[in-house]
Amino acid sequence: MRLTLAAALALMPIAAIAQDDPRLDAVAARQGYFKLLGANMGVLAGMAKGDLAYDEAQATQAGANIKALSLYHAPVHFAQGTSTDDLGDQTAARPEIWTDSAGFAEKFAGLAAAAAPLPEALAGGQDSLGPVVQSLGGACKACHDGYRAK
């Protein structure tokens, strides 16, 4: 009984740290950011492929959301000590994000550039979706290739 209590007390600080670890908060914040990007990309890609029924208002809204997200400064959530080297499977952020922060920032600029013509670029009906998805998807891939763990 005493031993169990001692063990529980000894483990408590670890549990507390795990919960309040600001590094994990940063990871959660940026993963939420990419979830939002993905949710809106999913709408555009789904409609472009025909998996989702085309709806211009919905497409325009998704495009506007992506543009807003592309202007959000997400790199602030890539705090020091939160790469795959530090946190393993809890993140997909490769150490290159920190060793080559200029290259990483450039990829975010690429997303902003791809999203710049939104949502106006989506005005031409369903046919306008393909090029927009290609261009945005290319920006996703450009960054995933070098900075996201496989």
Added chain:
Amino acid sequence: MRVRVWDPALRAYHWLLAAAVTVTWLLGQFGPASMTLHFWLGYSILGLLAFRLVWGLAGPAPARFASFVRGPGATLRYARGIFVRQPSLTAGHNPLGALSAVAMIAVLAMQGVTGLFVDPDDYINVGPLAGSVDAATRKLAIRLHHLGATLAVVLVGLHVAAILFYRVWKREDLVRPMLTGWKLVRPPRD
């Protein structure tokens, strides 16, 4: 004696596969963001491999797996004599070449199949079957696909190096038979 070891269909398969694998690999590493051509070539490679499977079971004798896949004993015996400076005169794949061929077929099959399930989260290069499996499987597929790309380079490099080794060291041309079908082989003992 000169024998027609490689039939025309097998030769066409070999060179189409070599070209498709080279272009697909290059597109995978350096290609445009939209990997449509990489995908179509991947499907073609799966088709070529399906042909090879059929040919390996029901094709002409030198093409059949049963004729060239050898046990460890025969393979070791052949490997011991590999540096002897004379042609192998094998009527088809020699026991080590057989290992290489099977390894390449296996890795390319893995590439083709895992490619169907990849999802790199870019919404433009999603495998056609990615939606039918869970996220963990998709992740595994993409990891295997990247590993397989490296393995493919190693195996193709080994393949080309072996052909150079046979040409230069063992004085045996293995390229011409794959072009013409005809190869100098040791007459069967009776």
